[in-house]
Amino acid sequence: MRLEDFWHPVALSQSIEPRSSAGTRLLDQELVVWRDNSGVAHVWEDRCPHRGMKLSFGFVRGDHIACLYHGWQYNSGGRCQYIPAHPALDVPKTIKVPVYPAHERHGMIWTTLSENPATMPEHDEMVVPLRSLYLGCAFDAAVAALNSVRLAPFASQAQAETTVSGVNDTLVAVSCGQDRILAGVQAISKTRTALHLSLSGPAERYLGAGQNHFNEWALRLRHAAEHARAAYATPDQDVA
Amino acid sequence: MTHESARFVFKGSFRTKSFVEFAQHRAERLGLDLQFGQAGVEAIAVNVSGAVELVDAFEMACSLGPLDCFVLDVVRHGGDLAA
Numbered sequence: 628m629r630l631e632d633f634w635h636p637v638a639l640s641q642s643i644e645p646r647s648s649a650g651t652r653l654l655d656q657e658l659v660v661w662r663d664n665s666g667v668a669h670v671w672e673d674r675c676p677h678r679g680m681k682l683s684f685g686f687v688r689g690d691h692i693a694c695l696y697h698g699w700q701y702n703s704g705g706r707c708q709y710i711p712a713h714p715a716l717d718v719p720k721t722i723k724v725p726v727y728p729a730h731e732r733h734g735m736i737w738t739t740l741s742e743n744p745a746t747m748p749e750h751d752e753m754v755v756p757l758r759s760l761y762l763g764c765a766f767d768a769a770v771a772a773l774n775s776v777r778l779a780p781f782a783s784q785a786q787a788e789t790t791v792s793g794v795n796d797t798l799v800a801v802s803c804g805q806d807r808i809l810a811g812v813q814a815i816s817k818t819r820t821a822l823h824l825s826l827s828g829p830a831e832r833y834l835g836a837g838q839n840h841f842n843e844w845a846l847r848l849r850h851a852a853e854h855a856r857a858a859y860a861t862p863d864q865d866v867a
Numbered sequence: 868m869t870h871e872s873a874r875f876v877f878k879g880s881f882r883t884k885s886f887v888e889f890a891q892h893r894a895e896r897l898g899l900d901l902q903f904g905q906a907g908v909e910a911i912a913v914n915v916s917g918a919v920e921l922v923d924a925f926e927m928a929c930s931l932g933p934l935d936c937f938v939l940d941v942v943r944h945g946g947d948l949a950a
Contacts (some may be wrong), residue, residue, distance in 0.1 A: 676896065715921040717868050719898025 636735035636811030650683030731847035754825035773853035
């Protein structure tokens with residue numbers, strides 16, 4: 628399968644608060660991730676059809692997002708509902724933003740660019756958000772780094788082996804003793820990758836000290852991934 | 868909402884296929900009915916109908932045109948206004 632066919636995480640759920648939006652990129656496609664007042668997450672093309680302004684700079688009002696530039700308002704289906712300069716206009720349904728499917732699993736917001744996406748797995752679990760990590764390396768190098776950086780246990784002090792397993796194509800579980808980190812891998816471009824990291828388990832176990840403990844692991848992971856990047860990407864592929 | 872039928876003649880320097888595709892795309896996006904009249908390398912005529920605000924938007928979009936065309940003048944024959 629190609630990367631385009633996968634479901635990718637595009638943000639930690641915690642990072643996108645209700646009534647807020649953020650821009651990201653998936654396989655060089657610019658996306659806006661936004662959450663409406665009722666808490667539902669949306670992933671759209673990050674471009675107002677009017678003048679091309681990024682919708683991620685816009686305002687979320689109720690279940691609408693409005694472009695910063697001229698205030699065109701789009702409903703949760705991506706259809707333009709209101710143009711402030713022409714308040715009486717019945718806006719044609721052809722004025723709409725391309726919308727991608729959005730689901731939340733493992734404390735992350737997931738989407739796919741595929742026109743025929745595989746079914747999103749229903750399985751979910753209780754997690755504590757760790758952080759998102761942006762790497763200057765390709766998707767494969769990020770996955771290789773996940774397989775190479777040893778984890779120190781937090782929940783139990785006993786030494787234990789680090790084991791790595793793929794939950795699916797873009798979700799990797801790194802385990803050590805009682806601890807399990809879920810790493811969602813987002814292919815931003817051929818040379819840039821994001822990891823969205825969650826800790827599997829209850830908040831009372833990991834909030835605070837546990838997050839700090841695994842944050843150090845995350846920084847070592849980034850160093851390992853970027854140190855090995857020459858093996859996975861050529862400089863002329865870099866776009867950002 | 869007021870509807871309008873208008874006839875535009877875009878004058879300038881055109882790659883006809885490019886401008887026609889551009890105008891079709893903009894009309895489709897704006898929900899307008901579009902019919903082409905004579906289309907040459909120096910002038911292209913189109914008939915458009917729909918909401919008056921969106922006919923105005925169509926004129927604005929096409930007066931800029933695609934990158935490989937150069938619109939020097941737009942002649943608009945407004946018309947048959949119907950509520």
